[in-house]
Amino acid sequence: MQNAKSDRGDTPDLEGLARRIRGKIIEMSHKAGAPHLGSSLSCVDILVAAYWGVLKINPENPRDPERDRFILSKGHAASALYAVLAHRGFFPRDLLDTFGENGGSLPEHPSPGCVPGLEAATGSLGHGLPLGVGMALASRIEKRPYRVFALLSDGECNEGSVWEAALFAPAHSLENIAAIIDYNKWQATGRSDEVTALAPLSRKWESFGWSAYEVDGHDIHALKARLGEVPDGSGRPVAVIAHTVKGKGVSFMEDDNNWHYRIPNEDELKAALRELALL
């Protein structure tokens, strides 16, 4: 891989990095026979923006009490988080090749503390935001000014616990938490706006007392700018509705919900890597 060193810090070529991470995720899915590829690909740019330039984190000291916290509430995109953490220097990249292996440390949904840099075990939806709210509250009680980012899927917003947390955070003026919604317009078996009345999503968060922003979820620099402004000065928690494309980066996977569960075969892997200019 090129630019291996610069991946560890604030690299100028974040788009190239995101492309390489996408390639790695597709390889991981192919090798492990693991589903949720479309969901992992849709949030890569959000993760790259957060981990390269927004989060105050130190891979050398992953348990620093002052660090910013990032929770992948949509735990089914674990391959994306693992790839990002490895490229950010939290653990060796070789470990990614053991994704989903029997007895390995990278389950398809992350277990507690399975790798350095992982803040919470997820997989069951609707857990990450309440956890994040608790962490944001802890920062206030302990007078440690860190921030908390929770990445949710749009389908996850079906869960009542998301909205319980959404009601709670503004009541306590928790301005150091951001809920990022990976709004790829699909959930497991249907359009997310059709399965439940999700739209207008931004106005829902706004009406719950959050500062809601819509952003192109594949524009890394726009994401960095938006996430960098948490807290945003309003005294309210921040919701970032990131418009994304499920399966982003590979033409034959984009917006095709079959790739929620489908595993790429050898030919599809090669075709995808070629499209990403990695082969």
Place this chain on the structure above:
Amino acid sequence: MRNAFADELTRLAGEEERLVLLSGDIGNRLFDKYKQKFSNRFFNCGVAEANMVGVAAGLALCGLRPVTYTIASFATIRCLEQIKIDLSYHNVPVIIVGVGGGLSYAENGATHQSCEDISCLRVLPNMAVICPGDAWEVRSALRAALKRNGPSYIRLGKRGEPVVHKDAPPFVIGKGIIVKEGTEVCLLSTGNMLPNAVEAARGLEERGVSTRVVSLHTVSPMDEELLAHAFSNFRVVATIEEQSLLGGMGGSVAEWLADRKPQKACLCRIGAKNEFLHEAGGQEHARKIHGLTPERIAEKVVQKL
């Protein structure tokens, strides 16, 4: 039990600055003293138990020691999956306190009765399930749970139950407390049935049956040493709980027994029937229906002798 909990919690918050109290919109005035002293460590989470458990886990993951408090049924099976994932799986030091365990709030109807919580929580890895027998045990249980490095559930009764112990008894999570000595029958009581167990023992003694009473306050982890001794030394071991007969403390003892060679003692499980009460009526009435009065307990034991 309820007031002892609030009082002890306020005391502990003074000793442990990481303690944070989360309430599910109940306990009006109960925490006035706590709130007065520790206003920055009290949060009313509203009627949103799933979020309350998640928030507690988030606090604990950042090094704090949260205590959640609401009515037993809402504190537990209402948000069981949050408890499983956020607390048990992460193995974080959160104390869930449920008030109105068993039939304590019988008059409110089956929605407010909680005869399933012990069964549901005792199967969760890392979770300590503690059912104090009286107000003294409540204080000790809270203190002990706060020292644990994993999640605990403390099941309270209500306000004003009879106090069994004269003082705070020696209390270790996972170790039963012998309340009264005896040689033929061993009554294992968990939670708020302890006064009835003591009363039942009195009835048995009047019939010439020497009876030991144990407050088996911890259902998980089970006191296996105590069970091994009881089943090899007594004629009847009876489990007594204001909890479903399915999977509760008695169920737990039955599982233990099933995995062993035949023992000297036979088991007599006394608990709530697996059915909802549809009629009105208070705790004493509900206990009569479920056969949990001291008289019925003694009769059931005698039948096994």
